[in-house]
Amino acid sequence: MMRSDIVRLLPLAGIAAGLLFILVSSVESFARPGFDLKRHAISMLSLGDRGWLMVVTFILSGVLTLLCAVGLRAAEGGLWGPLLIAVYGLGLIIAGIFPAPASFGFPSGTPADMAPVMTTSAKLHGMGFMVAFSALIIACFVFARGYYDAGETELALISIAAGLAMPVLVASGMSNLIAPGIAFFIAAIVGWVWLGAVVVRVTP
Template identity: 35%
Template sequence: METSVQSAGSQPVATRLLLACGVIAPLLNSVVILILGAIRSGYNAWVVPDSNLELGEGGWIQSTNYIVTGALLLAFAIGMRLLLRTGRGSTWGPILLGIYGLTFIVTGPILPDPSLGYPPGASSALTIHGAIHILFGQLQFISLIAACFVLARRDAALERRGWSWYSVATGLLVAASDVAFVLTAKLLDGGPTGLIERIGIIGSGIWIALLAIRLMSKQSSIA
């Protein structure tokens, strides 16, 4: 069985700060999209995806949220790589989470096309920047799902089966929410697409935050 290269208690301050970004990032993203979705005039959080909050009055807030969240996730991935020196997932886990963070940074300034009635009266015709936004949105889901399974294999190898199954369950939840989101948007022309998407966002955010806490904890270190 692998042993820790460095215990959490002896982690450099810089590394711990980078790892702490993994707790802050999903909390920030979830709080912002929930608050904006609740107060934005004409926006129906039950139906409309969170990325549409980048459009309309005050859209800069959501764009900024994406960029800051992405930067925090990228910092977390760097801290994770500094800690996980050897073993399964020590390279690809941080890389995949780094890609996940970068997709947030990219989708910040590259706005989506209007869809599902928001903003009201706007054209939903596909544009180049809208297509790029969709492409990186799908890369976001794929990189996160892959990270879940990569780190599940690491935990399984370290005989931490509870955490391994939790990572697998999170990966399946994100995959299911993505597929259900696309099908609901296409087949039902709306429906609870916003709710379905938020279930995946919040579920995966909890997983990332717990992962970061585990990495900072001496008792629960997966390094």
């Protein structure tokens, strides 16, 4: 396979990242004893005996997203959209390297009433989370503008909808209007589905 062919296929790494992240986090959220998506964020699956699996998922998803960004840069020719996707991937890697704090009975042995203790690791995890989601949200609007200018109204509207839905979900979770774990997980799914739509558009 020629190098140019490999570059053209790189955006597909974004779909692989989304499928990996959604599959592993969905299975683990049901399989891990004591984990409750209503009380616990998906990132807490990186804690405990099988926590390594979610750590690998975060990091590998981030690396695949970086590869996707390289492919989108080559396919789209733009700078800011692919750059923001790359920042999203970097945020995932940071969130994987630095685990979320134990709290509210998870992992096993943690007191049920214990609030998160914001250690340096926990703060860096939160920073990775915010960097990732912020970059992805902004990317939605950057791509929406490009699609609108190109006359691709449907994709522009999908991008705007995703860009609005994610911060609303995150804010709803942080304010406990929706169970935080559920709100953040749905926001993540929205982001991955949107990135998949972006990839499908440029994939030969």
